Amino acid sequence: MLQPSVLVRDLRKDFGPVPSLDGRMVKVLRGVNxxxxxxxxxxxxxxxGAGKSTTLSCAQGLLKPDGGDVTVLGQQPYRAGSALRSRVGVMLQDGGLPPSARPLALLNLVARMYQHPASVDELADRLGIHAFAHTNIRRLSGGQKQRVAFAAALLGKPEVLFLDEPSAGLDPQSRQIVFDMIQEQRALGTCIVLTTHLMDDAEKLSDRVFIIDRGQTVAEGTVAQLTSWSADASESGELSFEARPGLPVEELTTLSGGVLSEAAPGNYRLSKFASPADMVALSQWLDASQAMPTTMAMRKRTLEDVFLEIAEKSRDE
Structure with a gap:
């Protein structure tokens, strides 16, 4: 197993004192791993507001942690010097770009900070930056700024690449180009850490996912692991099938908290379909009803389902 390029343990970060809270500190990170x-x-x-960007800022050395450990390529980023920073690419959520600069001039300036930079022209070409190369950054759209920031993060051929909401503001074509380039960096062996609140992005891009809620890591795993069936009835899929209309849906009761309903004549939906026992109960009910489904489909759990389940549990605590 490869050694991690980035390791975060029990990361804590406070902000304050906050006048509106009587001078109290706000615990933004309370144990991110x-x-x-x-x-x-x-x-x-x-x-x-879950703490993703603050976590990345600590991992990038932009903020000093108030507790826990953070190492990037074996070094503590807050104390590290230029030798580490030259091996790390950073794309900030707000861009962090000088507003009066022009995109190509800025990228050429950034490239001169590295011994062996990537080609500015090739990156600008790939990301369509030439189309607005002579426009001040302050006048660019949000998506255009994102493309410039992404190019700047890649210029140093980084070993570790931090991307904060990389697809924010991008049109579908630009979004796909960025996704393709992220996958190319992955194939080159780059360690890529990104934040997002977009479930589709996470499902398409991720090898591993860490879910952060209220400043803590509350779940982790591959997409397949996080979305797989669990014995916990709250973690479930949905089954739909077609059969003759008017079946006695109220008689199917031996389920893991799920509800069978006839969404339209002959179209049935079973929510919280959570266990093999539910399949047995459904089969017995169909047999008792003398009904044979003509179609049957299960919608697999998604990261959005997992995320909403975690959010619901968090509210109840």
Whole structure:
């Protein structure tokens, strides 16, 4: 197993004192844990305000942690110097780009900071930056700024690449180009850590996902592991089938908290279809009803389902 390029253990970060809270500190991170390996895309998934960007800022050395350990390529980023920073590419959520600069001039300036930079022209070509190369960054759209920031993050041929909401503001074509380039970096052995609140992005890109809720890591695994069936009835899929209309749906009761309903004449939907026992109960009910489905399909759990389940549990605590 490859050694992790990024290792975060029990990361804590406070902000404050906050006048509106009587001078109290706000605990933004209360125990974030994750690791990211070379040649993998590791995604930090969470709602807005969950602590994803703050976690990345600590891992990038932009913020000093108040507790826990953070190492990037074996070094503590907050204390590390230029030797480490030259091996790391960073794309900030707000771009972090000087507003009066022009895209190509800025990228050429950034390239001169590295001994063996990537080709500015090739990156600009791939990301369509030539089309707005002579426009001040302050006048660019959000998606255009994202493309410039992404190019700047790649210029140093980084070993570790931090991407904060990389698809924010991108049109579908630009989004696919960025996704393709992320996968190319992964194939080169780059350790990629990205944050997103978009479940589709996480499912398409991720080797491993760490879900952050209220400043803590609450779940982790591959997409397949996180979305697989669980004995916990709240973690379930949905089954739909077609059969003759008017079946006695209220008689199917031996389920893991699921509900059978006739969504339209002859179209049935079984929510929270959670266990093999539910399949047995459904088969027995169909037999008792003398009904044979003509079609049957199960919608697999998605990361969005997992995320919503975690959010619901969090509200109940």
């Amino acid at each position: 994750f690791q990211a390996a070379p040649g993998e895309v590791t995604t930090l998934l969470g709602s807005n």
